[in-house]
Amino acid sequence: MLAVAALAVGTLGLLVSIFALTRSRSGQRTPVATRPDPTLAEVGLRLDQLNVQLAAIESRVGAAEGQAKRSMQSIGVVRFNPFEDTGSNQSFVLALLDGRGDGFVLSSMHSRQATRVFLKAVSAGRTDSAVSKEETEAIRRALQRDKVE
Numbered sequence: 001m002l003a004v005a006a007l008a009v010g011t012l013g014l015l016v017s018i019f020a021l022t023r024s025r026s027g028q029r030t031p032v033a034t035r036p037d038p039t040l041a042e043v044g045l046r047l048d049q050l051n052v053q054l055a056a057i058e059s060r061v062g063a064a065e066g067q068a069k070r071s072m073q074s075i076g077v078v079r080f081n082p083f084e085d086t087g088s089n090q091s092f093v094l095a096l097l098d099g100r101g102d103g104f105v106l107s108s109m110h111s112r113q114a115t116r117v118f119l120k121a122v123s124a125g126r127t128d129s130a131v132s133k134e135e136t137e138a139i140r141r142a143l144q145r146d147k148v149e
Helices: 002-028 040-069 133-148
Strands: 074-080 091-097 103-110 115-122
Touching (some): 074 133
């Protein structure tokens, strides 16, 4: 009698298991939106497109770098007192240089009677005309800032 009861419980358990298994499998079969794996030709086409985009970006970056080298990016300033009869450092020299060391030096000399302004061209960190020690210092400071950054 005990064996028959165990057999009945076992059979009932087997039936419940089969029912649960079939129900769970039917629940897993819901459609899932998946993209099929790309073919080798599609991958190659996408790589070709990316190479074209990369070449365009490299060209634009190169142009931007060239343009940046021609922009004023280094500044050197020196204030000084050229005349003993003036009270403070009202005179100054301003050097503005691009990435190649080209640009200009602007000098302003202030006295009691007048203020004079001079402009000298700078090419590769050098001038063709004579420069004062203050102008030389302003150029040096501008070139030094270019190397630090």
